Amino acid sequence: MEKILLTGGNGFFCTRFAQRYQNTYEILSANTSMLDVTNEAQVNETIKNFNPDYVIHAAAKASTDFCNENPELAYKINVTGAINVAKACKEVHSKMIFISSEQVFNGNTNGGPYTEDVTPCPDTVYGQNKLEAEGLLKEILPELWVLRFTWLFGIPERNCGMSxxxxxGTLTDILKGKKSLVTPNEYRGLTYVHEVINQFPKIFQIPYGTYHVGSHNDLSRYDICTLIIKEVGLEHRLNELLGKDLEKYKNHTRDIRLCTDKIKSFGLEFSESADGVKKCIKEFKLKL
Ligand SMILES: NC(=O)c1ccc[n+]([C@@H]2O[C@H](COP(=O)([O-])OP(=O)(O)OC[C@H]3O[C@@H](n4cnc5c(N)ncnc54)[C@H](OP(=O)(O)O)[C@@H]3O)[C@@H](O)[C@H]2O)c1
Known part of the structure; x- marks a missing residue:
């Protein structure tokens, strides 16, 4: 069995990944207490001892606000931690997957969908951390896939992390009886977390490099929330549950969508975001 080490093992992505592939790969899903990526000696020892075929480096501080408020700590985890992992991978000839983000484009003003050829201009600490780590990792390790994820979605699952x-978020507002105020001026790719996870055996077969990963989406954030409310059977309460935030991004539409044609050319297809939302709601039989 091939071996995979996951960093950030308690997180939203890794907990689901480990469950999905527990019988396919030998997995070491390392949470922060087992493997703190800022601890270089611990990273070296853990990777050397397990000797994985692949390391999926998902550990990060992924909250934009947290990173802006704690830039030194964010750098230490998101950049130095990634470097520690890449150097250890190099020592034992493990292939590395670095999970990056659409947020590298959050300061670009032309609007998406962005291809891998567009130069990112991040304007948050988190986006800057991810972009800097991408560049430094490429210098350390040739056997590297950089996967820039769109915004993932899912619902709570047994023994799984959430983000x-x-x-x-929309379902929580409904359950709390709170009206969601949502901007119609934002466009992002929104990807069902299990769709991404299911693609990994194929990802291990594509050439090393940088890839945009996830669903394409022509709907605004407001339109997606409308769809969610309809799909869970609450269309008759739409006006009570959802309102438009017309102030947010009113002077400049926020569009950080990713063009995923490159990864699609290797046979990796993702649903449109609307179809991914419908699929998730159907799979979990969510009716309110
Ligand atoms: N979810 C998305 O929509 C999305 C989109 C684009 C990219 N990504 C990227 O995908 C990866 C996984 O995301 P996610 O949603 O699963 O995030 P998550 O749930 O926040 O998981 C990240 C994990 O990293 C851990 N971590 C933090 N500091 C660490 C350290 N020093 N050493 C080891 N682990 C540490 C966190 O543990 P603590 O909770 O203990 O801090 C957390 O369990 C991240 O790199 C994120 O930037 C996610």
Whole structure:
């Protein structure tokens, strides 16, 4: 069995990944207490001892606000931690997957969908950390895939981590009886987390390099929330549950969508975001 080491093992992505592939790969899903990526000696020892075929480096501080408020700590985890992992991978000839983000484009003003050829101009610490780490890792390790994910969504699952996402955020507001105020002036790719996870055996077969990963989406954030409310059976309460935030991004539409044609050319297809939302709601039989 091939071996995979996951960093950030308690997180939203890794917990689901480890469950999905527990019988396919030998997986070491390392949470922060087992493997703190800022601890270079611990990283070296853990990777040397497990000797994985692949290291999926997902550990990060991924909250934009947290990173802006704690830039030194964010750098230490998001950049120095990634370097530690890449150097250790090089020592034992493990292939590395670095999970980057659409947020590298959050300061670009032309609007997406961005291809891998567009130069990113991040304007948050998190986006800057991811972009800097991408560049430094490429210098350390030739056997590297950089995967820039769109915004992932999913719902709580048994023994799995959660992170903020559009589907669970909308459902939580409904359950709390809170009206969601959502901008119609924002466009992002929104990808069902299990769709990304399911593609990994194929990802291990594509050439090393940088790839934009996830769903394309022509709907605004407001339109997606409308769809969620309809799909869970609450269309009759739409006006009570959802309102438009017309102030946010009113002077400049925010569009950080990724063009995923490059990865598609290697046979990796993703649903449109609307179809991904419908699929998730159907799979979990979500009706309110
Ligand atoms: N979810 C998305 O929509 C999305 C989109 C684009 C890119 N990404 C990237 O995908 C990766 C996984 O995202 P996710 O949603 O699964 O995030 P997540 O749930 O926040 O998971 C990240 C994990 O990293 C851990 N971590 C933090 N500091 C660490 C350290 N020093 N050493 C080891 N682990 C540490 C966190 O543990 P603590 O909770 O203990 O801090 C957390 O369990 C991240 O790199 C993120 O930047 C995610």
């Amino acid at each position: 903020a996402n559009i589907l669970w």
